[in-house]
Amino acid sequence: MKITSNAEISDIKKARLLLRSVTQTNPKHPPGWIAAARLEEVAGKLHSARQLIQRGCEECPKNEDVWIEACRLASPDESKAVIARGVKAIPNSVKLWLQAAKLETSDLNKSRVLRKGLEHIPGSVRLWKAVVELANEEDARMLLHRAVECCPLHVELWLALARLETYDQARKVLNKAREKLDKEPAIWITAAKLEEANENTQSVSKTIERGVESLQREGLDIDREAWLKEAEAAERAGSVLTCHAIVKNTIGVGVDDEDRKRTWIADAEECTKRGSIETARAIYAHALSVFVTKKSIWLKAAQLEKSHGTRESLEAVLVKAVKYNPKAEVLWLMHAKEKWLAGDVPAARAVLQEAYAAIPVSEEIWLAAFKIEFENNEPERARMLLTKARERGGAERVWMKSAIVERELGNLNEERRLLEEVLKLFPSFFKLWLMLGQMEDRIGRGAKAKEVYENGLKHCPGCIPLWLSLANLEERINGLSKSRAFLTMARKKNPATPELWLAAIRAELGHGNKKEAGSLLAKALRECPTSGVLWAAAIEMVPRPQRKSKSSDAIKRCDHDPHVIAAVAKLFWHDRKVDKARSWLNRAVSLAPDIGDFWALYYKFELQHGNADTQRDVLKRCIAAEPKHGERWQATSKAVENSHQPIDAILRRVVLALGVEENPNVTEP
DSSP, rough: OOSSSHHHHHHHHHHHHHHHHHHHTTOOOHHHHHHHHHHHHHTTTHHHHHHHHHHHHHHHHTHHHHHHHHHHSSHHHHHHHHEEEEEEEHTTHHHHHHHHHOOOSSSHHHHHHHHHEEEEEEEEHHHHHHHHHSHHHHHHHHHHHHHHHOOOOOOOHHHHHHSOOOHHHHHHHHHHHHOOTTTTTHHHHHHHHHHTTOOOHHHHHHHHEEEEEEEHHHHHHOOOHHHHHHHHHHHHTTTTHHHHHHHHHHHHOOGGGGGGHHHHHHHHHHHHHHOHHHHHHHHHHHHHHHTTHHHHHHHHHHHHHHHHSSSSHHHHHHHHHHHHHHHHHHHHHHHHHHHHHOOOHHHHHHHHHHHHHTTTTHHHHHHHHHHHHHTOOOOOHHHHHHHHHHTTTTHHHHHHHHHHHHHHHTTTHHHHHHHHHHHHHHHHOOHHHHHHHHHHHHHTOOHHHHHHHHHHHHOOOHHHHHHHHHHHHHHHHHHHHHHHHHHHHHHHHSSSSSSHHEEEEEEEHHHTTTTHHHHHHHHHHHHHOOOOOOOOHHHSSSSSHHHHHHHHHHHHOTTOHHHHHHHHHOOOHHOHHHHHHHHHHHHHHHHHHHHHHHHHHHHHHHOOOOHHHHHHHHHHHHHHHHHBBBBHHHHHHHHHGGTTTOOHHHHHHHHHTGGGGTTTTSOOO
């Protein structure tokens, strides 16, 4: 610190006068000498500083802070002599002995100084720790034996000694430690870890159990949270059995019976978040030993294994789950699905057969069995299963799947017969009307398809997909005016429906009526001011210079709508702001992972601007999300030719189908 200005010199002089007054009036006050010496040091007068602190040492020989300061200010050659005088004056000062050791350069000399200090202060734990750290293993063991004699109430020394000893000697050390420290949990936990390290698996749980009982006998309160932290620490140290034993013996302490399930699930979830998977697994295992028939806990335990375990560990959980909950169809379905995903179709079939035996009336199990056969190109087996399900009084979904099988096999008449028959039973199930109408449209019978859609709307007047299909059909057969009339009627019957407004806007745009489309969009946004799909359309319809302000309006109205987020991402994409575009596309798929169109847009972006890793990451995340919705995604995935395609193949086909309108890099006129 340089002192240059007159003001600073004046301040130094004033401070010097004050501190001189302090040291003269109260020479036995150590902070006064230390402050006076430091002032001279700051002023650059190191010699004066040393003289002052030396006088401080003479006036206050029993104050360790003064000696430490004198040592700091002394020259390297003199510092050892200063600290030597200090320890001679205060031989019981741990701080001075540690400072003396620090001044030595070799470990041997440091150790000598510390041992000399221990002769004066044999009960200093800090000195024992310092000397043990410098010693080799054999010397450390001998030193720790002496340390626990001198400091028998310090648990860290006992544990350090136990870690250095052989198995038999370590057990003896820990037994002695327990005698001296009968309220110390760490000794019992270390004993359990010792047994686990020597593969005495049976003794681990017994040790923790005895430890908890012993501590409770001694009047120690078992702190559940603290023990859970010990379990997590044991897991991190690789002592999995000890972790499980701690959880088993302490997780229920202080928890009311009616709160156990909720508390234990919360504990397990918190442990999972912190990455303590074994602790969470142990909590679920204990919870399931108490609540063996609780389906929700089994599902959470299975989810943990699915995310963090192996196929074998997941299989073990699911086998137990269905054994204790034979009526829980969700567990049977999960078990079968995991078998199927592992590529073991016969095992999946076997699981579903067991499930059917346990729950013969479950429609979900019939449909799962059908899906396995259908997805594995066994249409005849799938058809047979659905026939049986229909005979047993299957609901509308069973009939719908039957029609899908016939459609795939090309049995047009059988598909029509099934759909007409089921519509007599379930006339309000709109998907059946859609399927029948689409079938007639597919074979060129437009008039018949129109009749089907109109009949469907009599039974389901609020079904938007039926209105959209009818309007689309009318546009193709009779032109825009007829389609416009149907969409107007649909909007009157179903007000504030963004999809109907969007269809009308697109119909006008398709015929070049931009002014009419803009007028419709303005009306639509007045009626549905927070509709993301309409705001996304608004962003894309305005001229390019206005898109930024329009996107700003859209974000104000519906900040968390994935359609708006995706539309803004496309703007960044066009402007070559690659990082921002990637961030916004990622946000869109995070908000709506079930909408496949966003995944296709994201994947297309990565194909253009990403690398192999980013493309692989998007593909992997899309497969994990298993998207089912999205305008283009559904059109592609539900096409007959794509019925058995995996998600990655559907994704690539949707990317191709996005076309010029979805490519933000195409130059507009």
